[in-house]
Amino acid sequence: MVPLVSLWIPIILSAVVVFIISSIIHMFLPWHKGEYPKMPEEEKVLDALRPLNIPPGDYMVPRASSMEEMKSPEFAEKTKKGPVMVVTVLPNGPVTMGKSLFLWFIYSLVVSFFAAYVAGRALPPEATYLQVFRFVGVTSFIGYSLALWQISIWYGRSWITTLKATIDGLIYALFTAGVFGWLWS
Numbered sequence: 001m002v003p004l005v006s007l008w009i010p011i012i013l014s015a016v017v018v019f020i021i022s023s024i025i026h027m028f029l030p031w032h033k034g035e036y037p038k039m040p041e042e043e044k045v046l047d048a049l050r051p052l053n054i055p056p057g058d059y060m061v062p063r064a065s066s067m068e069e070m071k072s073p074e075f076a077e078k079t080k081k082g083p084v085m086v087v088t089v090l091p092n093g094p095v096t097m098g099k100s101l102f103l104w105f106i107y108s109l110v111v112s113f114f115a116a117y118v119a120g121r122a123l124p125p126e127a128t129y130l131q132v133f134r135f136v137g138v139t140s141f142i143g144y145s146l147a148l149w150q151i152s153i154w155y156g157r158s159w160i161t162t163l164k165a166t167i168d169g170l171i172y173a174l175f176t177a178g179v180f181g182w183l184w185s
Contacts, residue, residue: 002120004113006185011116014140014179015108018172022104025168035161054089061085086155111143112176119180129181137177145169 025031039045062078064070119127119135145166152162 002123002125002185004116004120007116007120007180010180010183011109011112013183014112014115014176015105017175017179018108018112019101019105021171021175022108022168025171031168032164035158035164056089056091059085059087059089061087108172111140111172114143115139115176115180123184125185127184129184132184133177133181136180137173140176141169141173144172 062075062084064072064075069075115136118139119132122135123131145168148162148165148169151157152159
């Protein structure tokens with residue numbers, strides 16, 4: 001067993017590496033370009049929604065208030081007429097990346113922390129590079145990727161977007177595992 005305190009350097013360094021790799025993937029490669037196409041008649045949609053002053057949040061449209069309503073002919077007609085949507089409304093104003101980048105780095109630290117915890121409990125200090133790589137790689141892959149599938153399963157997110165994000169998660173996991181294997185106590 002390896003104490004977590006002795007793994008703080010690979011925890012921090014792997015989060016930094018993932019932050020850099022994810023920045024390269026999202027800013028310089030065309031991999032994610034076109035995942036969110038422009039809505040048809042965007043200006044008309046925006047003009048129609050603006051007067052409603054919808055507060056930021058997640059919404060489902062149409063949304064039944066009960067199972068009974070969901071089974072009603074009126075609700076069936078609403079879904080038939082459409083559109084049927086799951087929508088996230090963001091705050092108005094310029095899109096800024098600072099808060100999201102900060103939270104992404106914190107998330108990467110959390111994934112690395114749990115990978116360190118699992119590997120540190122499962123492996124001895126003299127574990128080989130490949131043993132460390134395997135435990136940290138699987139744990140960090142789970143942290144970066146598997147929950148994304150729920151959004152496609154339950155909320156209809158594009159499977160292409162989810163698969164691309166899963167591949168990103170695999171890349172992040174491989175780099176995280178490499179850093180831990182290299183710096184294992």
